[in-house]
Amino acid sequence: MFSVSNPLAVMQPKQNLRWIPLKKQTSSDDDNGDDDDDSPSKKWVDLVADENYIRGLQISQAVGETLFGSSLARSITFAMFNHILDDQFTPFENEASVRDFLIRLIDTHVTRNDPEYDKACELVNEFARKKRIEPLLRLYTLETPLYRQLHYESDAWLLPLVYHFTKLKPRFFRGTSYRGLSMKSQELRAYRVAYGKSSCVLRTNTFCSTSADRHVAEEFSNECYNSDLIHVLMIFEFLQPCHSAIRLYAISDKYPSLSNFEDEQEVLLLPQTLFHVKRIENDGKQCHTTIWLERVPPEQHPFQAYIRCIARDIRKQ
Numbered sequence: 001m002f003s004v005s006n007p008l009a010v011m012q013p014k015q016n017l018r019w020i021p022l023k024k025q026t027s028s029d030d031d032n033g034d035d036d037d038d039s040p041s042k043k044w045v046d047l048v049a050d051e052n053y054i055r056g057l058q059i060s061q062a063v064g065e066t067l068f069g070s071s072l073a074r075s076i077t078f079a080m081f082n083h084i085l086d087d088q089f090t091p092f093e094n095e096a097s098v099r100d101f102l103i104r105l106i107d108t109h110v111t112r113n114d115p116e117y118d119k120a121c122e123l124v125n126e127f128a129r130k131k132r133i134e135p136l137l138r139l140y141t142l143e144t145p146l147y148r149q150l151h152y153e154s155d156a157w158l159l160p161l162v163y164h165f166t167k168l169k170p171r172f173f174r175g176t177s178y179r180g181l182s183m184k185s186q187e188l189r190a191y192r193v194a195y196g197k198s199s200c201v202l203r204t205n206t207f208c209s210t211s212a213d214r215h216v217a218e219e220f221s222n223e224c225y226n227s228d229l230i231h232v233l234m235i236f237e238f239l240q241p242c243h244s245a246i247r248l249y250a251i252s253d254k255y256p257s258l259s260n261f262e263d264e265q266e267v268l269l270l271p272q273t274l275f276h277v278k279r280i281e282n283d284g285k286q287c288h289t290t291i292w293l294e295r296v297p298p299e300q301h302p303f304q305a306y307i308r309c310i311a312r313d314i315r316k317q
Helices: 051-067 071-084 095-109 117-130 134-141 145-153 155-163 165-171 185-194 214-221 302-316
Strands: 045-048 172-183 201-204 208-211 230-247 266-269 274-282 288-295
Touching: 045 051, 045 185, 051 201, 051 274, 095 117, 095 145, 095 155, 117 134, 134 145, 134 155, 134 266, 155 165, 165 172, 165 230, 172 185, 172 214, 185 201, 185 230, 185 274, 208 214, 208 230, 214 230
Parallel strands: 230 288
Antiparallel strands: 045 201, 172 208, 172 230, 201 274, 208 266, 230 266, 274 288
């Protein structure tokens, strides 16, 4: 959840990013007309090929988990960075301000004519009233134009999620999830560059829906109506429970489904999740590609590693 250059990943400058909710993983949703620019940073992932920077990301993620495990530490951290960044966090500093911000987004992008308008407003108000994150997760899964705004306004979801991480711990995902989509050949370049290299990782920039059910993802990867596109199935391996992969499907009576599409077994990936590309396979005709990715865990001993990084930088000077 954190970056090296900025203490919080959510503070990074907004980019022209593209993302595809699970329910919308078709070629038309992944094509905004700028595919000639195949820079990885313009898509839902980017390529990080600097080992020191990767280590810094792992350290900052681990430090972030520690800081946000304490309500007092969360409050101090948010207040400090809000001050440093000229009140950039003000719209998200409490449930009421997040509610007001989201209601404005709903009025702008959903409008009262949408059949899901009332439900969207109800979920936002429930989040503010009960101070629980679950209604916002369900809001994300509604079939409305609102989800397309996430790559512009992700802070409205990400910051409340970070604030409520400890309550979401039972939903942290461990295992294998899948994502099916269609891509142009040049969009696979970042994956090929990172393939088999421990010094390269792919980092998610946006929210991204995956499924614990391979068949669900395969249905989306096969929905391709453009001969220039390649059917792609991504297989994500999480060897440890992951705080940035949230199970939205029903776990038990105590933890019911949070998705508006319960049969999709949705696992929500958050921005700043890191992956190594472990394997790439193409079929004989090159129209189907399968990519295996393994999540890169946070640094196990972040504070010791942070001190070592500082010492190394001092020696270089």
